Amino acid sequence: xxxxxxxxxxxxxxxxxxxxxxxxxxxxxxxxxxxxxxxxxxxxxxxxxxxxxxxxxxxxxxxxxxxxxxxxxxxxxxxxxxxxxxxxxxxxxxxxxxxxxxxxxxxxxxxxxxxxxxxxxxxxxxxxxxxxxxxxxxxxxxxxxxxxxxxxxxxxxxxxxxxxxxxxxxxxxxxxxxxxxxxxxxxxxxxxxxxxxxxxxxxxxxxxxxxxxxxxxxxxxxxxxxxxxxxxxxxxxxxxxxxxxxxxxxxxxxxxxxxxxxxxxxxxxxxxxxxxxxxxxxxxxxxxxxxxxx
Numbered sequence: 001x002x003x004x005x006x007x008x009x010x011x012x013x014x015x016x017x018x019x020x021x022x023x024x025x026x027x028x029x030x031x032x033x034x035x036x037x038x039x040x041x042x043x044x045x046x047x048x049x050x051x052x053x054x055x056x057x058x059x060x061x062x063x064x065x066x067x068x069x070x071x072x073x074x075x076x077x078x079x080x081x082x083x084x085x086x087x088x089x090x091x092x093x094x095x096x097x098x099x100x101x102x103x104x105x106x107x108x109x110x111x112x113x114x115x116x117x118x119x120x121x122x123x124x125x126x127x128x129x130x131x132x133x134x135x136x137x138x139x140x141x142x143x144x145x146x147x148x149x150x151x152x153x154x155x156x157x158x159x160x161x162x163x164x165x166x167x168x169x170x171x172x173x174x175x176x177x178x179x180x181x182x183x184x185x186x187x188x189x190x191x192x193x194x195x196x197x198x199x200x201x202x203x204x205x206x207x208x209x210x211x212x213x214x215x216x217x218x219x220x221x222x223x224x225x226x227x228x229x230x231x232x233x234x235x236x237x238x239x240x241x242x243x244x245x246x247x248x249x250x251x252x253x254x255x256x257x258x259x260x261x262x263x264x265x266x267x268x269x270x271x272x273x274x275x276x277x278x279x280x281x282x283x284x285x286x287x288x289x290x291x292x293x294x
Contacts, residue, residue, distance in 0.1 A: 008168070008176035012193060015164040019197050022156045026149055026204075040139045041212050051226035052099055054219035056134050057143060062242065064134050065121035067226050068103050069238055074229045077104045084241035085115035099133040106130060117241035143212065145205035153204050157197035165190045 005014070049057065051071065056064035069086060072078040076092030088108040095101040106127050107116050121127045168176075168186050175185040210216055227235055 006171050006173060008173040008179065011164060011167050011171065011173055012176045012189065015160045015167070016193065016196070018163075019156060019160045022160075023153060023200065026152065030149060037141050040141050041215050044139065044141075044215055045218060049219060049222060050097065050137070051222045052097070052134060053137055054222035055226075056138050057141075058216065058219045058223060061122040061131055061134065062119075063223070065103075065118060065127075065130075066238060066242060067223055068100055068130070069118060069121070070227045070230055070235065071100060072104055072107075073234065073238070078107055080234060080237055081115070082237055084237040084239070085117060086238075087115055099130055099137070102133055103127065103130040118238060119241055119244040123244075141212070141215075143210060143215075145207060145209050145211055150201065150204040150206050153201035154198070157194055157201050160197060161190050161194040164193060 005011070052064050052068045055067040069078065069080075072092075072095075073080055075095070077089060077095065078092075079087050079089050081087070086107055088104070088110065092104075095104055103121070106129065109126065110116050122131065165186060168189075175181045175183060176189050178185055178189075205211065230238075
């Protein structure tokens, strides 16, 4: 026990062991926490999600709307122009999927003479039934990591490094691995120990990392198969209206030019140059009588 508390190498080993135990405890917590979600993912992998649901799991409502529109165009319920505008048709197969049927009815309810761009489906109120059905059918699965594990382990590496330095100073232990060196060399030992802990701490998933690689592969395949039924030009036309266009810039404001009064007063009122010159010419002609009115 004294080796772990007072020996230089023992102090380093004890704090590295504490860091390893923290990683192990966090891993066990995450494993037990995600048991239910792993079962849901296994069911999705076994029964294969619907293409619209697969697109929603991949990229949210925008991707789900694009796949749904592609399926409706392929069924003949919706036609798309060369610019990507969507219009309903009076033909096509009857939709058995509830979400697709709700989207087809919303597009069919569009007033005559108007079209539907793709970017309106995830935002407009008339497409709310479609969005609700897609979200209702989507499983409650966290598709990305929370990011807390990586932050916690990085913070733990800093705390254990600081604790190692305080422990070594309190025990008056010589520098680990270099007993003949000055005790201030403990700083380099602590820095090396922090680098050793920093590497495995960074292996924990960050906030943007996808958690279920197998599920992403299945969803990507289902999405590509559904969209590949249309020609490439049609798919590009649909995707062209995916982003809402930016509003035009406001027109520039007209500028007005004023001159200062002859008195030189900076607070004086501005004088209209055109009107002033016209009045001056009229008053000068005939005002003095020198030209005789000629």
